[in-house]
Amino acid sequence: MLQTETQYRQVIQFCKEVFQKKNKDYGTAWRILRLPSITDQIFIKAQRIRTIQETGKQRVEEGVIPEFMGIINYCVMALIQIELQDFPQKDFENDELSALYDRQVNGVMELLFAKNHDYGEAWRDMRVSSMTDIILMKLLRTKQIEDNEGQTLISEGVDANYMDIINYAVFCLIKLGFTDTVQV
Structure with a gap:
């Protein structure tokens, strides 16, 4: 567990640094986004990752690692939006x-x-592709909850899905060796 905590904190620290740098470039323009728009942005990133995993090809230079980082940061944005709604x-x-x-x-x-x-x-015995699918499933669940105006009968809300998505994206980055290559 200690290794997981260390790796987790490394990933989050690097994602936060990117988040802060983008904030200096763009400010908090993302605050204009409604939750469904953030969910769709996360969906786009997860779908791109899956396409690259399935085809083994990409035409845009940016690979899956920045996309997983973007998923993490957009989920944090969503959680902040919920808090500050x-x-x-x-x-x-x-x-x-x-x-x-x-x-x-x-x-x-x-x-x-x-x-x-x-x-x-x-999660250490799971495939990155399986975790990508789980992220996509959680996004589809989130979209359904959003379409139901936040109402659920038995399920957790959108915030729980965003939290799970962050954790799976961190796990993917760890499994992809991100913490072995980046010094924070």
């Missing part, structure tokens, strides 16, 4: 945005450690 769009100071990012990721890590304990790190 009653507040109008606004720009954040870097420290404020950093704290929002950390708060969401810390909640997701708590979920990971609880599930990882119960499942005995089963």
Whole structure:
């Protein structure tokens, strides 16, 4: 578990650095997005990953690793949007945005450690392609919940799906050797 925590934190730290750099470039333009738009953006990235996995070909230079990182950051954006849904769009100071990012990721890590304990790190024996499919399934579930205006009979809400998607994307990056190649 210690190795998982270390690797997880490395992935998240690098994703956060990308998030912060993009915030300097673009500001918080993403705050204009409604949750279904964020969900669709995540879906596009996951579908591209699956297409590359299935065909072994890509025409755009950016590979699957940046796409998984984008999935993580868009899910964090979605969780922040859920938290701030009653507040109008606004720009954040870097420290404020950093704290929002950390708060969401810390909640997701708590979920990971609880599930990882119960499942005995089963994800380490899974294929990246299977985890990609699970991400896509969770996105389709999220889209259905959104289409149902957030109403569920027995299922968790969209926030739980975003959290699971983050964890699977982190697992994929670890399995792809991301933490072996990047120094944070």
